[in-house]
Amino acid sequence: VPIPEDEATEVITVWAHAGRESERRTLEAQVRAFEKANPGLAVDVTFIPEGSYNGQVQAAALAGRLPDLLELDGPYLAAYAWRGWLAPLDEHLPDTLKDDLLPSLLEQGQWRGQWYGMGMFDSGLGLWADRHALKAVEARIPDGPADAWTLEELQEILARLASSSSGGPVLDLKLNYGTEWFTYAFSPLLQSAGAGVMGEDDEPQARSHLDAPASVQVLETVQGWFQAGWVDPNLDDAAFTSGRVPLAWGGHWNAPAYRDALGEDLILLPLPRAGDRLVSGQGSWQWALSSRARHPEQAAKLLAFLLETEQVLKMSRANGAVPATLTAIAASEDYGPEGALRLFAEQLRDGYTRPRPRTPAYPVVTDAFARAFRDIRHGAPVADTLEAAARRIDREVEANHGYPAN
């Protein structure tokens, strides 16, 4: 990307994850538009592959080489903020912006009362289903988040589906996804059951949350599905599209491929609830200002530009995620009141989602949880496994003295 090099220009450095092609194109176009609107400002964007994004950012941060503005994966925000790599955004952004923002994003972007992260979009988690198959086993089809299946209900449906498909797998849990998926996709189940991976800010520990009886029970249920052979290993990521299974634990990003595959038969359902109320997943890429930013004002200006409704919608169209602002949602085809994916927006807007643990220990947390989940998948005793994971997490928290403010 050629950068105009005359002396009057100030160059804002930006790191972004190299998502899909369309996403990258869009961001580049937005940046050019910003430059055009702000003569004297130039933006230098570096795209970093998702697979290595965290490693790269950490390495650069340690080396004191962070750019002005960078993207980061939502749940890592606390870790970065605690280490002092990020600058609070409050002073740089107008409060009016907050009012229009999805509450999930507000929650995700804050830590210890300060605002560090600002997303252009959020993610949606749910169950994809094949209408025919559900009909065939006479399953109830929920209308919205409020009347999600219970876990038992889902289990029963799975059993019925399994018996009608002569014992083969009937559910896709996206076992082919990486570490972070497991925390993202399955920790909401624990939260719905009244437990969770960790307590909230006032009780930052995993003990008696992750290994609480409710957690154990939920994951034992899931383990039962594996043992029954209902879950497809999905190495080719085509378990649902190829029709091998009628149900898939998935998210907004699956929409295009699934629509192509099932067309009118595709339906989107909320996750099952393990307790009284549904809890679904949230959190995606967020923009943050580096504490070492050399042009914080200009970077904030860029950020504000990116959060303009028009830009938010452009990005949402490019990557299919839920737009960050209520205004944009209302204007969105998919997520608007009549949109096919409105469930995702509703979940985020109406408080059915909870962020993953907002703690500087998050890298350890997610590592421990994912490892535990994978072990459980292969038949490890659930209670012991969760207890060990909880202990691992708490040891880390203690070793850091509970992450005192600095």
Add this chain to the structure above:
Amino acid sequence: MAVVEFADIHKAFAGQTVIRDLDLHVAEGEWMVLLGPSGCGKSTLLRLLAGLEAVEQGEIRLDGRVVNDLTPQQRNVAMVFQDYALYPNMTVRENLAFPLRMRGMKRARREARIQSVARTLGLEPLLGRRPAALSGGQRQRVAMGRALVRDPAVFLMDEPLSNLDARLRGQIRNEIATLRDRLVTTTLYVTHDQVEAMTLGQRVAVMAGGILQQVDTPMTLYDQPANLFVARFLGSPPMNCFAVRLRGESGRREWELAGQWLPLPIDPPEGATHAGLRPEAFSGPADARHALQVVVEGVEALGHEVLVYFTDEQSLEGMPMAARLPGQVRVAPGDTLTLLPDAEQLHWFDASGRRLATLTHPICAFSSPPDQGFSSDSFWKSTHQVHHCPWK
């Protein structure tokens, strides 16, 4: 012990003929030395017999049985390799035991056999060592031992001494000679060292370019070489060979040497184009009328004898002529020296290099008085004492 016969053997490597029409008969218990320059096919012949190379044409027989198609381990031959080929990972004892173990000999008998061979070769103190810890001479003896320890039909030895230094070579040559007389086993011994051939062979087969030149006792080879090649291959310095130039009538003939005409007391055979004279056929400074005056080109004083070199234009391949003078003579290059060549010791060859027999080759032989202790078949034939013969 066996009779070895090569019949009409022909061998080529990649189209290149290495051995041509070879017939050779080795008698039971005979030591046959194969002598020839490097690359003449000596090793190949041995390897054919051992079964390490395939016979393409002709037959090899051991005691009359054709062995062409037997593997090495089926032929009962023992071989001493030029580079010894001792098993580096085994001690001397294990090296010696190996061929016996391969043939399934029982432990006790094996030990006895090894002990006996080790004693014969003086290897007893070395039995526990690895080949790497042995000197060249010791290795050679172990290699020998590994062959001797068996009781093969034939021994094959491929230049077993060529890797040793001069002094050791002489010493081990003596040891081998002793062994040869003790253990009577048919043996083919390859060398390109003519001293070894002369001292070790009962008969010597001289090869050149894959062709057998002459097979005979060492002395016959020395005295009656079948052709120029054999003549010049045996003897050190080699026989002085030159294109012969004659003049005068029979009875008053003269021959040319180093540009001087000398009387020729005998008639050369018909068709003689070349002649040869061994270095010892010259005798020391003489006042004789027909002595040869030469300008000395080179001198090698060896203590017990002096080799004097001079030039003859007619000499084959421009080699210098050599005269062997016993004792010690102080002579320097550039000096003029008077020598007396013994024309009666001339060897004659035709244009193709073949030897021509002289009808009258006077030899001054005097048998020693039997009561002086000579065995009946030993007699003196000293070329040095020829001039003491009464008719001279």
Add this chain to the structure above:
Amino acid sequence: MAVVEFADIHKAFAGQTVIRDLDLHVAEGEWMVLLGPSGCGKSTLLRLLAGLEAVEQGEIRLDGRVVNDLTPQQRNVAMVFQDYALYPNMTVRENLAFPLRMRGMKRARREARIQSVARTLGLEPLLGRRPAALSGGQRQRVAMGRALVRDPAVFLMDEPLSNLDARLRGQIRNEIATLRDRLVTTTLYVTHDQVEAMTLGQRVAVMAGGILQQVDTPMTLYDQPANLFVARFLGSPPMNCFAVRLRGESGRREWELAGQWLPLPIDPPEGATHAGLRPEAFSGPADARHALQVVVEGVEALGHEVLVYFTDEQSLEGMPMAARLPGQVRVAPGDTLTLLPDAEQLHWFDASGRRLATLTHPICAFSSPPDQGFSSDSFWKSTHQVHHCPWK
């Protein structure tokens, strides 16, 4: 060209003394041959002079200047290595050019020098080849050339011929002798081959066990060996040495050989405990009253001479006694042979092995008539003709 001096040199490897108290002076332009058995320290001495080993004690001087602390490239010596050490990555021309380039000689002069050396050694057609494409003899000549191409203070040659086969060795020995006489440069030449030593050395330094035994001309070494070691090291077969046993009064003395008592016409020197007799001091079968009758143990018929071995209980280290009989004698092991030893050629040694001078050592020398073409300083000193002397 330079004077080389080793003064009180002492060298040890890992505590093992290899050279002891060595003093040696090599005159300007002299060819000094270092002769000795394997491991006696010859190479070490050369390497000390070349700067490849550190001098620990003593001094090495080139033309009076102490060079102990100079690196090899600071000493102006040229060396011919035993295995030639030709640079395999360079052509013959480049090999020859290397030492000149290292000394910064200009291209044109270099070329001229290489051409001249190549011509001398007959290397011209080989200049473009790599060492791998050369025969053993050719490699040897290139190695020689690489030393000759320079104009060093000293030439060092470490067994340059030992890797060649017997025939080639003889030939190149001659070539080297010619070179030696042409290029007069101080040279140290290492060998353990006594023929080389005798034929190439102006003086020969005999070493054993790191100690210099004797430094002298080859003939002096042969005729007057300083001790038993030198006596038995030079000559092939070596001098027959034995513990001497005498009886009778002066004038009617007798000595024992092979168990038989023979008259001793001379008086042995005081303190003689050992004596030595060269193989050529025996002469052929004689009817003489005091002839020696021996049972032949071994025979080596070499064509021009026969070596006969027999046993003497008194012989040092139980070595067989050897007699060299010129010509050809048909004698087999087990035969009885009558020999006439020449007692006047006996060498005498004391208990420590040192040579004892005989006051009266009769030598039958006859100078040749000057008009016969002998140069004035050459004269015969043939031990074989001793018995023609009038007083015998």
Add this chain to the structure above:
Amino acid sequence: MNAPLGKHPEHRVAWWFMAPALAGLTAFILAPFLLALGMSFTGLRLGSPLPAGFAGLENYREALSDPAFLRGVANNALFALVVVPVQTALGLALALLLNQQFQGRWLFRTLFFMPVVFPLSLVAVIWIILFAPGPDGLLNGLLNAVTLGAWTPRDFLNDPAWALPAIMVTSIWQGTGFQMVVLLAGLQAIPRSLYEAAAVDGAGPWRRFWHVTLPGLRNPLIFVVIVTTILSFRVFDQVRIMTQGGPQDASTTVIHEVVRAAFDRGQVALAAAMSVVFFVLVLGITLLQRRMMRQEGGTA
């Protein structure tokens, strides 16, 4: 060269020769290793603003009580115990096969060696596909065909019993070519005359192999065994890409645990402690191996 030591310039020259490498080794291996050693006694965490503080042996205690780390050590040992002999035997077999006279040796040698030039990360990706679970997987399909349908398809990489063996297979596939080339070179260095002597002495092919080939390959064998052992304690890429150490740590390795601790969890001090323990272990094993091989043969 034995040139004069003392005041001679060679001493200085040697240091000049050594200097660049020494600087590199010191700056980029020795210093970081010492730093790691130092870090292992602190509570240092990646990027943590807290003072690292002295932690004593805490990290070592934690590492040695971490079942994943211990499993890693055990897995590494098992890996070495299986892969080193199997890979060496295979390499030897291939070398023997290629040491015969036939047309196209060059081609086959290249083909067999080819996996060696593949970066492990790529090898891992290929083998993930080959190990694909269910009847659609290539290996499952192949085994099914070979056993005439008796084979039940498995999910190799997610089966606690199969994950480590699967990684072993991958490593063996990738590494055998190297062994083969080294041993082939060794085979060609065995003098022909030794085989001939053995044949003449009455040894058949099997005994020639036993008494001539194997002893002749001693040094190359030692070399490949030591190198393979060192490498098999470094296994990481395959694990990271194929199984992430799972399931239930069944396929984790020490280095994988080190990397997880340091990079995934930011526990660099713990990772450093693990590295130090590991270094001591491997160095010990290597030295032991050397000593054993050396003594056994006398001259190595």
Add this chain to the structure above:
Amino acid sequence: MNATLPRLVFTYLLLLLCTLVFFGPILFMLVGSLKPDDQVLADAASLAALWPREAGLDNYHSVFERVPFASYLASSLLINGLIVGLGLLVNALAGYALARLRWWGRETMLAVVVAILVIPFEAIAIPLFYQLSALSWRDDHLVQAIPFVANPLAIYLFYSFFLGLPRALEEAARVDGAGVLRTFFSIVIPNSKAAFASVAIVTFLFHWGMYLWPLLMTTSESVRPLPLGIASFHTLPPLAWGDILAFGVLMVLPVLVVFVVFQRWFVAGVASTGIKG
């Protein structure tokens, strides 16, 4: 000693089997790289795995579109060129000093090199990263190459090789008037081609797939090497297997060329370096 016909047939059968085992997966990769993404896995269990039905270069196009392949390749070549080139010089010099020169500290240094041999890079990556970060040296080609130039394995291989080199050559050169350095360059190096070739190949192979270090040390696209490119394909599923395989093929191609060209020397070099236990 000569091959008989049945034996030859048996040999070829074995060779064929081994070819299947060792080349099969590679062929699978090659073929897979020519197939549409979804077919790669679908075909895996049938013979179609080794036979492209709808072959096309689409995946290769896609690779060139998704990543700046040329830039990655150039970086990789530059980095490896530096590592191998400088490494040969530096390590050969050290190996020579250890094998041939006499100096105080030689024995110690040899022991250090052998001990260092067993330290895996992953174990020191973080401290090294801290170290270099303190110098704020990152994100260029040099930082990816220089730390790997001095290599204990290479030093050890050179050391073993030089021990076996005939000493006489160097002594001859010294006597001929060459200094230590001159001897090394004019005599030792030209006669150690095999050793240099095999050390070059080994170090090249070792570093060509390097992932962790560039990941830590680079951000700019222009200095990133090939292995980081793989990360670009590890995005959200579905994984584009065809693209990944195509990228893999492109990534090993240069190594394969290097190997095939130098293989003769490599084998000879291994024979002469590796032989010291």
